[in-house]
Amino acid sequence: MAEKLIGAAVFGQSGGPTSxxxxxxxxxxxxxxxxxxxxxxxxxxxxxxxxxxxELFDLDQEDVEELKYLLNTPSSELGxxxxxxxxxxxxxxxHEVLVKYNIRYFFYNGGNDSMDTCTKxxxxxxxxxxxxxxxGVPKTIDNDLYGTDHCPGFGSAAKYIATSVAEVHKDAxxxxxxxxxxxxxxxxxxxxxxxxxxxxxxxxxxxDLIYLPEMPFDLDKFLSxxxxxxxxxxxxxxxxSEGAQYxxxxxxxxxxxxxxxxxxxxxLGGTAATLANIVNKKLGVKVRGIELSLLQRCAAxxxxxxxxxxxxxxxxxxxEYAISGGTGKMVAFTREEENGKYKCGITYQPLSICAxxxxxxxxxxxxxxxxxxxKEFIDYVLPLIQGENTRxxxxxxxxxxxxxxxxx
Numbered sequence: 001m002a003e004k005l006i007g008a009a010v011f012g013q014s015g016g017p018t019s020x021x022x023x024x025x026x027x028x029x030x031x032x033x034x035x036x037x038x039x040x041x042x043x044x045x046x047x048x049x050x051x052x053x054x055e056l057f058d059l060d061q062e063d064v065e066e067l068k069y070l071l072n073t074p075s076s077e078l079g080x081x082x083x084x085x086x087x088x089x090x091x092x093x094x095h096e097v098l099v100k101y102n103i104r105y106f107f108y109n110g111g112n113d114s115m116d117t118c119t120k121x122x123x124x125x126x127x128x129x130x131x132x133x134x135x136g137v138p139k140t141i142d143n144d145l146y147g148t149d150h151c152p153g154f155g156s157a158a159k160y161i162a163t164s165v166a167e168v169h170k171d172a173x174x175x176x177x178x179x180x181x182x183x184x185x186x187x188x189x190x191x192x193x194x195x196x197x198x199x200x201x202x203x204x205x206x207x208d209l210i211y212l213p214e215m216p217f218d219l220d221k222f223l224s225x226x227x228x229x230x231x232x233x234x235x236x237x238x239x240x241s242e243g244a245q246y247x248x249x250x251x252x253x254x255x256x257x258x259x260x261x262x263x264x265x266x267x268l269g270g271t272a273a274t275l276a277n278i279v280n281k282k283l284g285v286k287v288r289g290i291e292l293s294l295l296q297r298c299a300a301x302x303x304x305x306x307x308x309x310x311x312x313x314x315x316x317x318x319x320e321y322a323i324s325g326g327t328g329k330m331v332a333f334t335r336e337e338e339n340g341k342y343k344c345g346i347t348y349q350p351l352s353i354c355a356x357x358x359x360x361x362x363x364x365x366x367x368x369x370x371x372x373x374x375k376e377f378i379d380y381v382l383p384l385i386q387g388e389n390t391r392x393x394x395x396x397x398x399x400x401x402x403x404x405x406x407x408x
Contacts, residue, residue, distance in 0.1 A: 002325020006037055007104025009319070011059075012051060013076035013139075014042030014083075014110035014117065018153030019160075019300040020403065021109060021139050022070040022077050027315020028107050028137065029059055029067060037323050038105060042408065046079035048108070048117055052090060054097050056408040068071040069401035071308055072391035074300035077401055084119055091124040091286040098125075100408075104132050105322050109315070111151070113138035115330055117357035122328045133322040136330035136351055137314050141297045143192035144329045146357035147349035148332035152314050153297070155307035155384030158196035160299040160387065161185055164292060169205035169237055171190060177286070180226060180279055184272035184291040187244040189213050190360045193296065195373040196381055197239040208233070211240040214360050215370035216247040222275070223282050225371060230283065242271050242291075301398065305387025310344050317346045330354045344384035 009032045013021060015368070032041045043057035044050045057078065070077060072267070085091060108118050109406040115136045122134035140143050143154035165183060172181045185194040191212030200206045208229045211217060229236040244252040276289030314331045318359045326348060334345035365377040 003379070004037060005104050005133065005323075006039060007102045008040035008042060009038045009101045009105035009107065010042040010044060010051070010056065010098070011078070011100075011107045012109065013049040013078050013080050014047040014108060014109075014114040015080060015139065015361065016141070016297060017075040017080055018139055018141050018297050019074040019156045020304045020307050022073045022075070023311035024109050024137050024139060024152055024315035026067055027312040027317075028109070029062075029070075029315075030064070030321055031316045031319040032105070033060065033064070035319060035323055038319075042101065042103065043405075045079045045405075045407070047081035047083060047110075048094070049081040049083040049086065050079065051097055052093055056101070058406045058408050061406050063404055066401060069392070069399060071312065072300055072303070072389055072398065073400040074274070074298040075195055077403060082113070082115075084113065085120050088124070091120060094121060094129060095125065095130060098130065098132055104109040105319070106132055106134045107137055107318050107322070108134075108316075109137040109139050109187075111138070111142070111145050112354070112356055112358065114139070115145070115351050118330070119351040120350060129252075131150070132350070133325075133327035135318040135322050135326065136354065137318045138332065138354075139311075141193060142187055142190055144190035144358045144360065145354060146359045147330065147354045149335045150333055150384055152307060152311035154192060155310075156299070156303040157186075157193055157296045158199065158381050159304045159307075159385035160296055160302045161193055161196045161292065162199035162203075163239075163302055164295075165207055165239060166200035166203040166205035168290065169207070172237055173235055176234075176235045178230065180230060180238070180277070180283070180285060180287045182238045182240060182272045182276050182287065182289045183207070184242050184289065185239055186292070186296050187213060187240060188242040189358055191241045193359060194239055194241040195361060195365075195377050198373045198378060199381060199385065207237045207239040207369045209236070209238045210373060211238070211244055211371065212361060212366060213241045213243040213245055214366060217244045217252055219278070225281065226279060227283060230285065240271055240275070244271055247305060285374060300389070300391070302380045303389045305389050306384055306386045308389055309387075312344065313344070321348060327346045
């Protein structure tokens, strides 16, 4: 049994938000507030960028009943950032803030880059001999975080995408005139979200072709495949990842001239519009390009209850593990079975193997032609989109959390 560690806790959110990241926040905050070992709970204003500026919220002053609304509030309620720690002076500054507030528990909610931040902070605190337990809480709609079966946020985004593609399919087929529709879906180097569009087949409204970043994009092959479907059906519905790349690594979109985030990643977008223009010139038919964009990560009205519950569990487990003595780890999900049904299990992975490593779709889950996913992929995603969320409405609109966010 680890020695009891008494002190304050700090929690931050980082990277792109999701429709359930605040459910993880609730799991962390509520569990920390209830823990006798934790004397105070702080929130970082805009993640580690706020911590460096000593901008902290006093979460002890929040109303417990109001905090429950975090379970159905999209985006990152405490504010997010895309900040990469590059200098040891920044780690020294973080250490100073932790010491000043006697913070002994550090929880950071994010994806690959956020786990890199956790790793650097954890290693530095060990180096200087400061006893603080550092735990990463997983988050990313891209589902590309290594070391976990799946990520909080992915199930809800997958549900939104499958639903939207099915609805677009119904609309695209309403006229007897020819038309081609190209839907662009988020995903830089991993196609989990784009692959999720295949779930629309369970509503009898699937895409005809799916293009993932795991497979090198060939424009001539793409045009031929679209034309073949169009000739047979007088319609063609395509879903493609924003990160679709040619064999030489260049993006199909105009990413080379795009801006980049704090980690140097190109801000993608424009794949559907680019291809719609090319297809229109090639085939001379009506083509519509649709970019789902931010809707994929903030559509809390379609959040999977399974995803909400698991996101909360990830936050709760992080605090419980830290109190028990755990540190230097990320909460991770395992896929288990109970009475023949899917069940989410919890394990803990070293931060070092989760940081900066992308998990991609296995090649065997993509068809031979590289234009669709297999049944194994469908079976993997389907349990994660189950359950309708129990959000509260006011005036017919969602009731979101209204936190005081009192600065320290």
